[in-house]
Amino acid sequence: GEDVEQSLFLSVREGDSSVINCTYTDSSSTYLYWYKQEPGAGLQLLTYIFSNMDMKQDQRLTVLLNKKDKHLSLRIADTQTGDSAIYFCAERRNQAGTALIFGKGTTLSVSS
Amino acid sequence: GAVVSQHPSRVICKSGTSVKIECRSLDFQATTMFWYRQFPKQSLMLMATSNEGSKATYEQGVEKDKFLINHASLTLSTLTVTSAHPEDSSFYICSASGRSNQPQHFGDGTRLSIL
Numbered sequence: 001g002e003d004v005e006q007s008l009f010l011s012v013r014e015g016d017s018s019v020i021n022c023t024y025t026d027s028s029s030t031y032l033y034w035y036k037q038e039p040g041a042g043l044q045l046l047t048y049i050f051s052n053m054d055m056k057q058d059q060r061l062t063v064l065l066n067k068k069d070k071h072l073s074l075r076i077a078d079t080q081t082g083d084s085a086i087y088f089c090a091e092r093r094n095q096a097g098t099a100l101i102f103g104k105g106t107t108l109s110v111s112s
Numbered sequence: 113g114a115v116v117s118q119h120p121s122r123v124i125c126k127s128g129t130s131v132k133i134e135c136r137s138l139d140f141q142a143t144t145m146f147w148y149r150q151f152p153k154q155s156l157m158l159m160a161t162s163n164e165g166s167k168a169t170y171e172q173g174v175e176k177d178k179f180l181i182n183h184a185s186l187t188l189s190t191l192t193v194t195s196a197h198p199e200d201s202s203f204y205i206c207s208a209s210g211r212s213n214q215p216q217h218f219g220d221g222t223r224l225s226i227l
Contacts (some may be wrong), residue, residue: 045217101158
């Protein structure tokens with residue numbers, strides 16, 4: 001498809017793991033990103049993965065990449081209420097230069 | 113980490129006013145800066161890409177005479193919304209990247225409200 005697809009909502013309990021999924025569009029995309037946006041704020045880069053990697057872990061965050069299926073996931077371990085935000089998946093397509101293509105964002109709601 | 117500063121954070125003004133938004137990279141040289149627009153509960157839509165010292169490249173459907181972009185130095189890009197109207201009200205976000213394989217870092221956005 002033409003769009004980067006994400007589920008729109010995810011609700012978890014504090015302490016549980018959250019998994020946010022994304023399907024991107026271009027198998028030749030070089031970098032895939034996860035950004036976090038809190039209400040009224042800009043985007044904060046959480047992590048990114050190069051296309052020749054399958055997995056990247058950074059503290060509570062784990063990114064899994066399945067190039068065959070063009071599927072990207074972000075796992076947040078021990079989710080906290082402060083993790084409540086919108087999470088955007090983005091890909092950098094070769095033909096677009098360095099411009100990023102964003103999904104519509106997944107709103108993560110963490111309840112205590 | 114890389115810091116991008118965007119000013120102002122919020123603007124409320126009357127229809128017909130021109131509004132300038134600044135985007136600065138504070139601790140790195142940004143060869144490329146990007147301007148996005150975000151509607152409520154929507155994703156970011158790329159408006160234009162600007163490279164230092166050259167004309168901006170606008171996405172299809174974005175009026176270049178309406179949204180003037182200047183990237184005069186490696187640390188500063190400006191977006192001017194000329195003769196703004198209520199339909200221009202939106203959240204505008206800039207981002208900057210250094211070398212081509214570096215991730216983009218975003219400013220905190222500007223909430224523009226045209227009355």
